Amino acid sequence: MGVKQQIREAVELVERGLDKNVRICVTGLSGSGKTAFITSLVNQLLHQKSSTTLPFWLAHAEKRVLAVKLIPYNDLHIPEFPYAESLQAIENRLWPSSTRNISQIRISVKYQIKNKWIKKLQKTSHLNIDVIDYPGEWLLDLPLLNLDYENWCLLFNDWVSKGKQANLSLEWLNSFSSDTGQISKTDIKGLSESFRQFLLKCKTSEEAIEFIQPGRFILPGDLEGAPVLDFFPIPANANVDKNGEAYKILVQRYEYYRDNVVQPFFKEYFSKVDRQVLLVDVLKVLNQGFDSYKELQQTLSKLVTSFNYGQTNWLKRMFQPKINKLIIAATKSDQVPPEQHMAMKSFLAQMLMDAENQVSYQGVNVNTLVFSAIQVSESVTAEHDNKRISCVKGVELDNGEDVVNYPGKIPVEPMTRKQWNEQEFNFINFAIPDLTTDRQLPHQRMDRLIELLVGDKFL
């Protein structure tokens, strides 16, 4: 065997050894900015060649990124992420619409190798980045995996008796008490529909109700009209014969939903994930106050800790996740004057401190960050009462008016309930301004996010 042959084999070995695929899991409730983030990520990568706004992406700063393109992915049954459509929407000054189904995209980055040992064998390599987008509502089904029908009903009844959802649920609950309490097989369809109406009411209500289960009742995806969605939890006020036929059907459908809808989704998507980014819209809870803050805090902590990293070992057994990096990122930072970004970051860190602790204890590397996928406002100072205040200027999404907004001051220290009530915030959603999509989209700290997510993969 010649030396050349040996070298070729060594190269192949290294090639195989190099981690050339990385799967990123973008986690975030509905409206947290997942689709905007993925659109911007793809956009920044594709335009890297002429981009001067990525100084913190190290491989790029070192001029080692040679080329980037979108390539077909292996999971052929998943629809493609509508990147072109998202861009087109932006060009028409619209945000990409809320996601209704799962989709995937694969970005391949060709780069020059820096590591001096590997460099001896080969000069370049490539990294394939897989990202999946999905409706945030589906994420909240994760806890179902661990529940049987009876326990789910218990938890549900506990949830529905409290908070803002209690009022909204009255109508649905009444549809039971009118009965003698018994449900027949034929009632199931109607009751399921009114259950779904109740959930939709929660979803669209002014007060942000985050925790809405089951997720597919709001966004069925391709399950629209399928009988698997015809079930509901039995409320506390209804007494249903547990040996009756109706009850059996409910249990059967719930289990079918859990085992054949929820589980495959998480299993397929989350089992091969290496890196996770959790997107959090902290500005929304600041706008809405203490109760929303607490609810989001609990929901996210539950989510983060149940996913990963072996805390609840049923999940670990099922998926054997190998997530080794979690980035907790506050989105939409362009709604905040930049001098408050620091405060925004510490607010985020305090909110998710518990979750962060638990995850890092598992040996997962955790980082927090404040960023904006698409910067649609400008930071300005305005004169008011003889004082200069830092504001953001943009086009208000709700009414299309040009505004200069001082959103209030994000505190650096955690707030007491009293302080929450006293402090007012008004973070405004901005519309997309007139942008060209032939250049990279304006952003804030996408480069840092890229570096944190995959920077270490560019050997």
Next chain:
Amino acid sequence: MNEKPIKFASEQVDTEVNKENLENLDSLLNDELKQLPAGINSSKLLQPKSKTKLFKAFVVSLTGLITSAAIYEAWLFIQQMFAINPILGGIVSALVGVVLVTGIGSLIKGRVKSKRLSKREILRAELKTLDANETYGKARSKLEDISQEFQQEVDISKSLAIFQQSAQQSHNDSELIKIYSDQVLAGLDKLALEAINKHATESAIMVALSPLAAADMALVAWRSSKMLQEISRIYGCPQTAFGRLGLTKQVATNLMLAGASELIADASVELLGKSVAATVSTKVAQGIGVGILISRFGIQTMRLCRPIEFTEDSRPKLGDVRKLITTKVVAMITTKKKNQVLKQGEKDD
């Protein structure tokens, strides 16, 4: 707390694109964020405050004495010239006048630039705190000032343009400092390292070839002073001859204060040097040693001139320089020897 949100219609208010921050920034930092633990690694031996009052008085009176003697001599000289011929006297006194004006002028100008070096230390400390505390809006103007100082000596227009493109409104001080260091200072570092390489190899070769041991000392002093001048110019704080003396002293003190870690690094350098030394003559080994010393000198000078501290990544590594010097000197000497051997062979023929 309780600063009410306000929303203006865009036409109603005068706005200015935000460059600098105007609100109280320090309140943004809570104690936890001020980098803990502060204690263990941050204590450092202060620079010794030398120069007693007595010594200062001595220096002042000595300069006074020398200047008055010089003035007196010049005065006598002009008088003599006048005695010989009034025209000659006129020319000479005009010359003296020109010398005085240009001399004092350039002295003052040099002094102004020279002074920058002492300001660098304060600046470095300021930027370091801004970096650590992630404040917003304070660094930009400082970096602009530094750029101006650089621009008087070096052409950094291209890297500055890249910096200005990469630096966004949304970047905080820490981010700006990092980008500036990567985009602008990295270029200067490269220039400085090239200068160090040049001077170090040159003196290494000179020492290796010089037949006189006594000349070596003078050689080293001369080359290192030249190098100092070049490096300080690259970083926009060129030193006058006088200032260079001060800088040399500072560099030397710093080298001595550098501590165990560098000594260890040095020991390994010497060890490696020895393995080379085994194959070459003592004179050549001495040359290499001098080259390494000069490059250490140069790197220390960079540290003193650079407005932003080196990070672990951007820190220049002595090892690279050493390798370069060794290979160059050895190559140089061996080719010389070969030539000699060849010549010898020709003679034999």
